[in-house]
Amino acid sequence: MTSLRLLLWIVFGITLQLGTFLGVAFWRHWREFSALKSGLVAADGATAWNGPLVVQQPGHESWVGFRPFRVVRKVIEDQAESIRSFYLEPEDGQPLPSFKPGQFLTFRLEVPAATGGLEPIVRCYSLSDAPTPDYYRISIKRVPAPPASSWPPGRSSTYLHDHIEVGDLLQVRAPAGHFYLDRSDAPVVLVAGGIGITPLLSMLNWSLAEQPGREIWLFYGVRNSRELIMKAHLEALATAHPNFHLRLCFSQPLPDDQLSRDYQHQGRMDIPLFRQELRLRPYHFYVCGPTPLMETLIPALEDWGVPAAHIHFEAFGPASIKRQQPDALSGAETLAQETASGILVNFAKSGRQLAWQSGTANLLEFAEANGISINSGCRAGGCGSCQTRIASGAVSYRQAPDFDPEPGTCLMCVCTPKTSVTLEA
Ligand SMILES: Cc1cc2nc3c(=O)[nH]c(=O)nc-3n(C[C@H](O)[C@H](O)[C@H](O)COP(=O)(O)OP(=O)(O)OC[C@H]3O[C@@H](n4cnc5c(N)ncnc54)[C@H](O)[C@@H]3O)c2cc1C
């Protein structure tokens, strides 16, 4: 073979390889483009699904207001005995509506008042299992009084742990909330701090049952083995599903807690840990945990380059998470200039007009700090207890609240005034 023929063969080989590569790449892009056009693929390449997330069977519709549910099981979940699950069935025996994995229930309880008698309180608790037609499950952590304080321990959690037994009735509002896992093939990272595991357990159980091929990670942070819940269940899932990656993270392991055997990571859940564990993929992060975790991790994920639309979170109480990128999913209005001067808040029923103090977290705290009593429950935008009519002016939310306020009203626990405002309070 002459050197010219050899050269021609080499050129032919390279051209053939290049052509094949370009052909395959073009075919792949064409498929994605066609799917995008028909709405089947999200912008990051994950396959979205156009049908409803949960299929509601006829006769299983949701309800309005509070509905009595009977506690049919009560289970201690952790070695420290501070978390109990409650299994609930509707007292009327009618079918149970499904819910989106990650949503919560709202409860109205009559708890003993400090002054004697009973007082009504409203609290939200996440559904901690995948939707099933048989029961709802919630898992509640007992909240102690802050150290060295004279405050009583958490009223709702203490009451549920100590006074509510199998057979008792609880008044429950229908599942709600915007923090839920979508049906798609986008890889998912669940990050749970302590009791923040509850909505993520629902997402995990649902995802592995409904979408067994989807890549899913759970970083579950607690102080040590005494605080873990459902460890056997989680480990069984990890064994059964190679695409589910479980990482237990202990910040203060006990002397008996053994790295690798009992947990995989010592320390906090942070970006270096994710960098070390995760591959370069367009993950969606779902984060739920205590305020300090949320307030550091959400901005850190944004700094790391995770798009705002891929960061989903829920706080169980008042947390002021400042997002650097606009909240693409919630469509929330931009927060009013917190330093804005000259904003007046007029409490019409109380006959008070006050200058808004920059730096105050929300209108509820502002009212209470000025001695104006407002009905409240979750203080996190979930239950609707603090809904108040706006007579004039406008308010803004940092992110869309879980409870959808009626037009012309606001949820005082999670909004601030955008202009001078008159509230019917
Ligand atoms: C959407 C959502 C989902 C949730 N899901 C869950 C869940 O799945 N599991 C779960 O366990 N929790 C969950 N929570 C939290 C739950 O709703 C309650 O906030 C929690 O149980 C505490 O309520 P409590 O009535 O027991 O405590 P509270 O009575 O509200 O007291 C809270 C703390 O404040 C202290 N305190 C009392 N009085 C005062 C005072 N005057 N000044 C200062 N401090 C005081 C108490 O000692 C206690 O430490 C969720 C919250 C939300 C918003």
Ligand code: FES
């Ligand atoms: S107190 Fe629950 S929404 Fe404001």
